[in-house]
Amino acid sequence: MNGLTFSTLLAFDWRQLRRGRSFWLLTGLLLAIGGYAALYGRGEVREQHQKIALLRHDIDSSMAVVQARLRKDDTTAAWHYDDFLFALHSNPPDGLAALAFGQRDLHKFAVSITIGSYFYNRYAGGYENKTLSGELANPQQQFAGHLDVSFVLVFLLPLYFILLSYNVLSSEQEGGILGKWVKNEAARAAEEKLKFLTEKDRPLPGLLEPDLLAFARAAKAADRPAPPIGFDARAYYQPEQVGLSLTAYAAQREAERQLVVRVQEPVGESQATGRADALQRSLISKGATVSVSHTVDAQGNRVGELTVQYSVQQPRSEVKEISFMLDWAAKQPGYQVQEREADRAQRQAPGQQDAQREQARTPGKSQGLSYGGR
Amino acid sequence: MITTIARKEVRSLLRDGRFWLLAAVLLTLLGLSFVLAGQTLARANAERTRAQRASRAAWLHQTPKNPHKAAHFGNFAFRLKTPLSLFDNGLDSYTGTSVYLEPHKSDDFQFSPAAEATGLSRFGELTPAFVLQNILPLLLIFLCFGAISQEREGGTLRLLLTQGASFRQIALGKALGYWLAVALLLLPVFGVLALALPRQPHAPAADVWARFALLVVSYGSYAAIIIGLCVVVSAHSATSQAALMKLLGLWLLAGIIVPKLASNAGSLAYRTPSQYAYAGLVRQDEKNGLDGHDPDDKRRAGLLRAVLRQYHVDTVTALPVNFDAIAMVESEKYTTSVYRKRMGEVRTIFRHQNQFTTLSAFLDPVQAVQTTSQALCGTDYRQFSAFQDQAEDYRLYFVNAMNDFMAAHTKSGDWTTAFGPAVYRIIRPFDYQEPRLGWLLRHEPLGFAALLFWLVVSGLLLFNLKLQEA
Numbered sequence: 020m021n022g023l024t025f026s027t028l029l030a031f032d033w034r035q036l037r038r039g040r041s042f043w044l045l046t047g048l049l050l051a052i053g054g055y056a057a058l059y060g061r062g063e064v065r066e067q068h069q070k071i072a073l074l075r076h077d078i079d080s081s082m083a084v085v086q087a088r089l090r091k092d093d094t095t096a097a098w099h100y101d102d103f104l105f106a107l108h109s110n111p112p113d114g115l116a117a118l119a120f121g122q123r124d125l126h127k128f129a130v131s132i133t134i135g136s137y138f139y140n141r142y143a144g145g146y147e148n149k150t151l152s153g154e155l156a157n158p159q160q161q162f163a164g165h166l167d168v169s170f171v172l173v174f175l176l177p178l179y180f181i182l183l184s185y186n187v188l189s190s191e192q193e194g195g196i197l198g199k200w201v202k203n204e205a206a207r208a209a210e211e212k213l214k215f216l217t218e219k220d221r222p223l224p225g226l227l228e229p230d231l232l233a234f235a236r237a238a239k240a241a242d243r244p245a246p247p248i249g250f251d252a253r254a255y256y257q258p259e260q261v262g263l264s265l266t267a268y269a270a271q272r273e274a275e276r277q278l279v280v281r282v283q284e285p286v287g288e289s290q291a292t293g294r295a296d297a298l299q300r301s302l303i304s305k306g307a308t309v310s311v312s313h314t315v316d317a318q319g320n321r322v323g324e325l326t327v328q329y330s331v332q333q334p335r336s337e338v339k340e341i342s343f344m345l346d347w348a349a350k351q352p353g354y355q356v357q358e359r360e361a362d363r364a365q366r367q368a369p370g371q372q373d374a375q376r377e378q379a380r381t382p383g384k385s386q387g388l389s390y391g392g393r
Numbered sequence: 394m395i396t397t398i399a400r401k402e403v404r405s406l407l408r409d410g411r412f413w414l415l416a417a418v419l420l421t422l423l424g425l426s427f428v429l430a431g432q433t434l435a436r437a438n439a440e441r442t443r444a445q446r447a448s449r450a451a452w453l454h455q456t457p458k459n460p461h462k463a464a465h466f467g468n469f470a471f472r473l474k475t476p477l478s479l480f481d482n483g484l485d486s487y488t489g490t491s492v493y494l495e496p497h498k499s500d501d502f503q504f505s506p507a508a509e510a511t512g513l514s515r516f517g518e519l520t521p522a523f524v525l526q527n528i529l530p531l532l533l534i535f536l537c538f539g540a541i542s543q544e545r546e547g548g549t550l551r552l553l554l555t556q557g558a559s560f561r562q563i564a565l566g567k568a569l570g571y572w573l574a575v576a577l578l579l580l581p582v583f584g585v586l587a588l589a590l591p592r593q594p595h596a597p598a599a600d601v602w603a604r605f606a607l608l609v610v611s612y613g614s615y616a617a618i619i620i621g622l623c624v625v626v627s628a629h630s631a632t633s634q635a636a637l638m639k640l641l642g643l644w645l646l647a648g649i650i651v652p653k654l655a656s657n658a659g660s661l662a663y664r665t666p667s668q669y670a671y672a673g674l675v676r677q678d679e680k681n682g683l684d685g686h687d688p689d690d691k692r693r694a695g696l697l698r699a700v701l702r703q704y705h706v707d708t709v710t711a712l713p714v715n716f717d718a719i720a721m722v723e724s725e726k727y728t729t730s731v732y733r734k735r736m737g738e739v740r741t742i743f744r745h746q747n748q749f750t751t752l753s754a755f756l757d758p759v760q761a762v763q764t765t766s767q768a769l770c771g772t773d774y775r776q777f778s779a780f781q782d783q784a785e786d787y788r789l790y791f792v793n794a795m796n797d798f799m800a801a802h803t804k805s806g807d808w809t810t811a812f813g814p815a816v817y818r819i820i821r822p823f824d825y826q827e828p829r830l831g832w833l834l835r836h837e838p839l840g841f842a843a844l845l846f847w848l849v850v851s852g853l854l855l856f857n858l859k860l861q862e863a
Contacts, residue, residue, distance in 0.1 A: 041638075052650065059657050070667040077669070122515070125487075125508040131669065154668045157743040158487035159750065159774050161507065163656030164515045170653070174516075178645060182638070 042183065049179050053171050060117035060167040063124070070154075071109045071129045078105045078131060105131040119169035124161055127154060274332040276366070278358030280348055284321040294353070295323025302327055302344055306337035335369050342366040394558050395566040402570025403577075406536070415532045416578050422524045423582055430479050430520055431589060438591070441471040441490065449822050457811035459803075460795040461721060467495040468791060470784035470823050475771035476590045476601050477608065481522035483772025486514070492781070494788040496725060499732040502781070521586070522766050525579075525612055526759055527648045530619045533575065534640040537623035539633040540567045546633060560860040564624055568855055571620045576613065583609050596771075596827045603830045604769045611769065611841075614848050615762040621851030622758075628858050651757040652750070659749035663742050671735060678731040689724070696723055709805045717808070718800035722793050729789050740778060747774060754843035761847055764840030768833055775837050779828045791820045 036042050081103045088095070109129040116123060164170075282295040299309045308328040316322050329341050346367070349356040406412045448469040455463055471491045478485055489502030507514055517523055541564065544550035553563055587605060592598065623640055630636035681688050700719055701707065709716050754761035767773040798819065803810050834841065 055654075059661070062661060066664065070669065073667055074669045077673070121512045122508070125505070129669070155665055155671055155739055156487075157660070157665060157746055157774070158484040158505075158777065159743070159747050160656050160660050160665075161487040162484050163652055163750065166650070166653040166657050174649065182641075 036183075045179055045182055049171070049175060052166070052175060053168065056166050056168045056171045057117070059165065060120055063120050063165070063167075064112045064114070064117045067112050067123065067128055071107075071111055074109070074129050074131055075107055078107050081105055101133070105133050108132050118167060120165045120167045121169075124154075124156060124165075271330070271332065274330045275328065276331060276358075276362050277326065277328050278345070278356065278362065280325040280327060280345070281355040281357070282323040282325065282348075283316075283353040283355075284323060285353070286320055292321075295325060298323075298344075298348060298354075299325055302341060305340040305344055306333055307341045329366075331365060338366055339369040339373065342370050346370075394562045395569060398553075398558065398563060398566025399570035399573060402567050403573050406570065406574045412536065412574065415535060419524065419529065419532055419578065420582070422519070422528060423521055426519045426521045426524055427479070427585065427589070430482065433482075434474050434479050434591065437490075438473050438593075441473055444469065444491070445471045445823070452820070453814055453817050455814070455817060457813040459808055459810065460799040460812055460816055461496065461718065462808075463812075463817060464496050464792045464795040467493055468787070468820075468823060469493055470780075470787060470825070472777075472780050473593065473595060473825070475776075475827060476593055476596055477604055477770035478772050479589060479591070480520070480586055480608065481766045481770035481772055482518060482520045483522075483767035483770060484774060484777060485772050486510075486518065488774075488777045492784050494784060494791070496721075496792045497728060499729070499736070499785060499788070521582075522763075522770070525615075526763055526766070529575075529616065530644055530648065530759070533571070533616065533619045534623055534637070534644060537567075537571050537620055538627055538637040538640050540564075540571070540624045541628040542630050542633040542636045543627075554860075561856065561858060564628060564855055564858045568617075568620050568624045571624075572617050575616050575620070579612065579616070583612075595825050600827065600829050604771075607830070608766065608769045611762060611765045611844060614844055615758065618758050618844075618847045618851045621855045625851075625854045625858060647757045647759045651753055652760055652763070655749045655753035655757075655760065656746075659746035662749070663745040665742060665746075666739065671739060675731055675735050678735065679728055692723070692727070693720055696720060712805055714805075715800045715803040715807060716805040718796045718803070722796045722800065725789060725792050725796065729785070732785070743774065751839045751843075754840060755846055758844075758847045761840060761843035764837075765844050768837050768840055769830075771827055773837065776828055776833070780825060783825055784823070787823050794820055 082105075085100050085103045088100070107129065108131075111128065112120075112123060280298065282298060284292050284294055295311055295313070299311050302309045302325070306329065310326045312324050312326075314322050314324065327341075327345070329338065331338060333341075345356055348354045448471075452466065452468055455466055469491055472488075474485060486507040487505050489505045491504060492502050493500045517527070539546075541550065544553065544563075550563070554560065558566075583605075590601065590605070622643075626639050626643070627633070627636045630639060679689065682692065696719070697709070697716065700712065700714075700716060701709075704712055704714070706712055750760060751764060754764050764773070768775070795816075798812070798816055802812070
């Protein structure tokens with residue numbers, strides 16, 4: 020898929036997405052929860068910082084007491100100051116902890132170390148040993164866990180994408196387009212898609228199968244010729260292969276003509292066999308597309324049925340030749356040409372024009388050269 | 394008519410491959426979680442019983458020494474997991490497993506399993522309760538989202554109505570049918586739970602069975618609530634697809650977002666005090682007295698006067714008892730009341746925080762069943778506090794029993810006379826008694842009320858369903 024096609028698809032889907040209510044609802048909800056999560060994480064980090072600051076403040080004032088006393092009298096035994104000698108040991112949360120708070124609420128983040136403090140050996144016996152207890156914590160809060168940004172990203176964001184793409188894809192595939200686009204109330208969507216695809220000669224993207232069908236119906240609804248069944252639309256839609264604009268394509272389709280020639284080949288007439296094939300060969304040599312099928316009628320006679328296709332966009336001379344050939348066939352016994360009156364008139368027009376021009380140059384011969392009449 | 398529809402619904406569900414697929418998923422998860430929980434429970438209780446015995450043996454086999462010094466060697470209180478924690482682990486991972494009991498100090502609970510686990514455990518543990526609270530609704534949604542909307546889309550709703558069934562009967566019958574099918578599925582689960590319940594001395598069997606019965610009723614109601622809501626949403630949705638989307642959105646909100654939001658809001662509204670600040674307050678109270686005007690030396694002097702008057706003597710040496718020990722008895726009582734007062738303040742803050750969760754149960758049926766389930770299984774905060782209180786009572790009991798003995802059998806100033814194991818045997822071992830169901834219902838009625846509220850709401854919504862279009 021080339022870049023242009025990709026961007027075309029992207030632009031179209033974005034257009035469709037932003038029109039839906041669910042997209043805005045879901046996005047709004049996610050952003051609101053994300054905002055709350057960011058605030059929550061910031062609050063928790065700030066709280067731990069405050070608790071550390073409180074401890075630091077107390078330790079500083081304690082040291083101030085020791086300093087003041089030592090300044091007054093520095094002969095006192097050191098153990099007199101045991102109760103005032105603390106050291107702060109802390110593990111402050113950094114800024115990113117606000118995004119993913121993790122297990123911080125379960126572990127100590129600040130302790131004041133003093134004589135007899137044991138960090139690991141909490142239950143060492145003896146009166147002097149002070150145990151370092153953890154922070155006060157509400158187990159029910161810990162059980163519920165944090166609603167921080169990491170939770171939103173890990174848990175909610177994937178769900179957001181699932182809900183979003185579930186809505187977009189399934190609604191489009193499961194009859195959304197096929198069912199509704201043909202209906203009048205949804206025709207607007209079809210028209211817009213068509214308009215979007217055709218505007219500024221935008222190359223058409225390689226669409227998926229259901230879209231292809233939908234496009235065909237939309238095109239029909241918009242009064243454009245639809246591709247015939249079996250027509251390889253994929254090749255047509257591939258811009259690098261065909262590179263047709265929709266208007267060019269529509270004109271091409273409009274110019275296409277189709278008719279049927281039935282050729283009877285009676286059993287008794289030896290010269291009649293192979294008539295159909297002969298006609299096919301000569302029509303093909305003139306530039307038409309012909310397919311033949313043979314059947315046998317009620318009398319046991321072979322009947323060849325030629326499906327002839329040509330386009331009025333073909334060179335004028337080709338149309339004229341094909342037309343002469345068909346007119347010739349129409350006049351033969353055992354030949355039957357089935358086509359619309361308007362088509363016939365149109366294909367005969369170049370020949371007639373030439374004949375009239377000829378007649379204008381040599382007026383005497385006008386009678387003999389006229390054809391198609393009588 | 395309702396029973397006819399219900400019977401048809403059960404029959405077609407049991408024939409449906411989807412039902413059995415979902416049932417297989419549910420039962421596999423439940424089986425797995427039961428095995429895991431059973432192993433954890435058995436191992437934890439075996440370890441804790443062994444540790445409790447070791448603590449007791451260490452206490453009894455101390456060398457002869459002064460009784461108060463003996464008390465300093467302390468005792469441990471290990472919290473055994475309740476029998477029903479096999480089903481709902483609740484807060485057990487966060488509450489800590491043991492506490493060290495010693496004179497003068499009230500220690501914290503230590504060693505919560507969650508602190509030693511990785512952050513992954515915060516996404517929720519696979520316990521039977523988690524499966525029934527969060528996964529079962531999801532499966533119920535997949536079963537019931539098309540209850541009414543599918544009948545409408547298929548044109549069969551009109552047929553049913555022409556058969557003489559009212560819309561209400563159809564809705565009620567379908568809900569009943571789904572509920573019966575789920576009950577059929579869950580009964581064996583609770584049967585297995587009943588068989589697997591461990592017998593424990595501290596939890597009398599009658600009480601455990603009463604809790605168990607209420608647990609079955611709670612989860613039965615929970616399934617009914619979810620099914621009712623699913624049918625109501627299905628009836629109000631134009632297409633089955635829309636119903637599924639709505640229900641999944643509700644599941645996400647009720648199962649994941651609201652519980653966290655409620656708890657977080659609680660901790661934002663009521664901040665937990667710093668451990669350091671709390672310890673400072675305790676120290677201050679011990680020193681200056683609970684009212685701030687009764688310092689410890691003044692308390693001691695007053696006590697001395699009272700004791701001298703009691704024994705009609707003038708000096709401490711003339712006392713027939715050890716005044717140091719009497720002072721310690723009183724001091725222990727005093728500091729314990731200080732701890733209780735300050736701990737009570739902290740608990741009040743926690744209770745305020747938890748109130749958000751409890752009240753959100755009236756907005757969120759998942760919270761309602763979670764609260765009741767944890768309460769019934771003995772793994773909620775209230776029952777953890779009860780254990781804390783009993784451990785604290787035991788601390789005061791054994792420390793003061795030792796102090797009393799010292800007071801009666803030695804003279805003031807005597808810290809050296811040694812007494813042997815006969816004295817240590819005075820102390821009865823720590824014996825925790827689980828709170829009874831009646832106590833629980835009196836103290837934590839809101840969860841049960843919320844569940845009942847949801848049952849009524851869901852029933853009313855179902856009963857008042859109006860036919861939108863056939």
